[in-house]
Amino acid sequence: MASIKKEDIINCINYCQDNNIFDDLNKVYGSLPTGYCTSCGDCCMESVGINLVEFINIFNYLKDKKNLKKQSLEKIIDYYFLEYKKKSPCPFKDTDNRCLIYEVRPLNCRLFGHWKKEDYNKNLDNITKRNIEYKNMMKKEYNFEISDEVVNYRINFCENFIPNNDYISKSERMEIYDRLIILDSKIYSFYNIEFRDRGLVEYFIEYLLDNNTAYNIKIKISQNNELEERVLRRIKNITLSSI
Numbered sequence: 001m002a003s004i005k006k007e008d009i010i011n012c013i014n015y016c017q018d019n020n021i022f023d024d025l026n027k028v029y030g031s032l033p034t035g036y037c038t039s040c041g042d043c044c045m046e047s048v049g050i051n052l053v054e055f056i057n058i059f060n061y062l063k064d065k066k067n068l069k070k071q072s073l074e075k076i077i078d079y080y081f082l083e084y085k086k087k088s089p090c091p092f093k094d095t096d097n098r099c100l101i102y103e104v105r106p107l108n109c110r111l112f113g114h115w116k117k118e119d120y121n122k123n124l125d126n127i128t129k130r131n132i133e134y135k136n137m138m139k140k141e142y143n144f145e146i147s148d149e150v151v152n153y154r155i156n157f158c159e160n161f162i163p164n165n166d167y168i169s170k171s172e173r174m175e176i177y178d179r180l181i182i183l184d185s186k187i188y189s190f191y192n193i194e195f196r197d198r199g200l201v202e203y204f205i206e207y208l209l210d211n212n213t214a215y216n217i218k219i220k221i222s223q224n225n226e227l228e229e230r231v232l233r234r235i236k237n238i239t240l241s242s243i
């Protein structure tokens with residue numbers, strides 16, 4: 001059974017529509033700083049952290065777009081289960097480097113480019129350090145190696161992006177994140193969705209599968225290359241037949 005049930009998501013969509021929460025989310029998005037971006041898509045190389053309200057908003061956007069939803073979920077499954085083996089782009093990036101959910105893309109995507117370079121690079125160093133620690137922990141715990149390509153992958157500070165005003169500070173970013181946390185708290189207080197930090201990919205995986213089951217399968221695939229093709233085919237057959 002999935003960790004985030006479809007009926008709960010649909011109830012959340014109705015709740016957000018009835019209580020203008022999507023409008024409030026769009027007001028936050030509309031208030032963000034802007035800048036010049038070449039749209040090269042080089043920064044679209046991860047499953048960005050998102051808030052619950054953003055997941056509900058993206059799910060709502062996809063709900064009547066059956067082909068796009070199915071195609072995205074297939075790529076989400078590949079991304080998640082092969083995450084320790086190879087570096088893949090964000091599942092919502094298409095082959096022309098466009099974002100397939102541009103209209104409803106998450107806050108972190110909208111703020112990329114606006115970070116001060118010093119903040120950005122400090123955060124990037126922390127991520128690499130945490131990745132190395134995580135690799136060592138997984139080796140000890142489960143006896144497999146996360147690939148070096150994955151551990152050392154860096155989305156570098158974008159020199160091509162030019163903000164229309166100034167770069168924004170960490171405290172300014174935090175204030176924006178807080179506005180989404182307030183929207184999340186309204187939803188969490190009504191619906192039975194477990195509070196947890198999740199990325200874009202993890203939300204959709206939990207819509208398809210129980211999160212512990214998914215994680216255990218991911219470990220098995222990472223430990224044994226021969227399982228990859230067969231197991232991924234089965235997961236797609238089982239989960240995507242009734243979306």
Ligand code: SF4
Binds near residue numbers: 041042113
């Ligand atoms: S922010 Fe930079 S890396 Fe990302 S799409 Fe724009 S120009 Fe490319």
Ligand code: SF4
Binds near residue numbers: 044046091098105109
């Ligand atoms: S959701 Fe869109 S903008 Fe964000 S990383 Fe993915 S492709 Fe890029």
